[in-house]
Amino acid sequence: MEELIQMIHRMILESLGLENHYDSHTKSLVNSMRFLKYYKDSSDNESSIALSSHQDSTFISIVCQHNVEGLEVQTLDGDEWIHATPIANSFTVLAGEAFMAWTNGRIRAPIHQVKLTEPIEKRYAVVFSTTPSFANDMINAPEELVDAQNPLLFKPFKYYDYVNVKEDYGSLKAYCGA
Numbered sequence: 001m002e003e004l005i006q007m008i009h010r011m012i013l014e015s016l017g018l019e020n021h022y023d024s025h026t027k028s029l030v031n032s033m034r035f036l037k038y039y040k041d042s043s044d045n046e047s048s049i050a051l052s053s054h055q056d057s058t059f060i061s062i063v064c065q066h067n068v069e070g071l072e073v074q075t076l077d078g079d080e081w082i083h084a085t086p087i088a089n090s091f092t093v094l095a096g097e098a099f100m101a102w103t104n105g106r107i108r109a110p111i112h113q114v115k116l117t118e119p120i121e122k123r124y125a126v127v128f129s130t131t132p133s134f135a136n137d138m139i140n141a142p143e144e145l146v147d148a149q150n151p152l153l154f155k156p157f158k159y160y161d162y163v164n165v166k167e168d169y170g171s172l173k174a175y176c177g178a
C-alpha cells in the first residue's frame with residue numbers, strides 16, 4: 001500500500017511538472033487507515049444516505065469498496081451524482097482539499113457521499129489516506145503553479161488548524177479562500 005500511495009503522489013506531481021518537489025512533499029506525509037461499516041436506515045424504504053456529502057480534507061483517499069455499490073461523486077456543476085461503481089481488484093482514489101490547495105486548484109477535491117440502495121443493507125469499506133505530518137502541516141502552493149492566469153486560490157494554512165474548525169466553515173474556500 002505504501003508503494004501505491006507513493007506512486008499516486010508521484011504521478012500527480014509529475015503530471016504537474018513538480019518532480020523537484022517530490023522529496024520534500026513525500027517526506028511530510030502521514031498514512032492512515034480507517035475501517036467503515038454502514039447500515040441502511042431501516043426507516044427509509046428504497047435508499048438511505050449512509051455518509052453525507054463531503055470533501056475529504058486529505059491529500060488523497062484510496063477507497064477499497066469490497067465490491068459493494070454506494071459511493072457517489074458529484075459532478076463539478078453540482079447537477080448530478082455519478083456512481084463510483086466498484087471494479088473487482090481495484091481501488092477508488094479521491095483527491096482531497098489538501099491536494100486541491102497545494103496544487104492551486106489543478107487537482108479537484110470532489111464532493112462525494114455514500115448511499116445505500118435496495119437490496120444493499122450493509123456495506124464495509126477501508127479507506128487509506130495521506131495527510132500532512134503534524135510537524136510540517138503548512139499547505140502552500142508551489143510558486144510554479146501560481147501566475148497571472150492562475151492566481152492563488154487558497155492562502156497558506158496549517159492543515160490541522162483547518163481540520164479542527166472545518167465543520168464551522170463548511171468549505172476550505174470559506175476558511176482560507178484568497
Ligand SMILES: O=C(O)CCC(=O)C(=O)O
Binds near residue numbers: 051063065071125
Ligand atoms: O465508503 C466509501 O466508499 C467512502 C468513504 C468516504 O468517503 C470517507 O470515509 O471519507
Ligand SMILES: [Fe+2]
Binds near residue numbers: 056112
Ligand atoms: Fe470521503
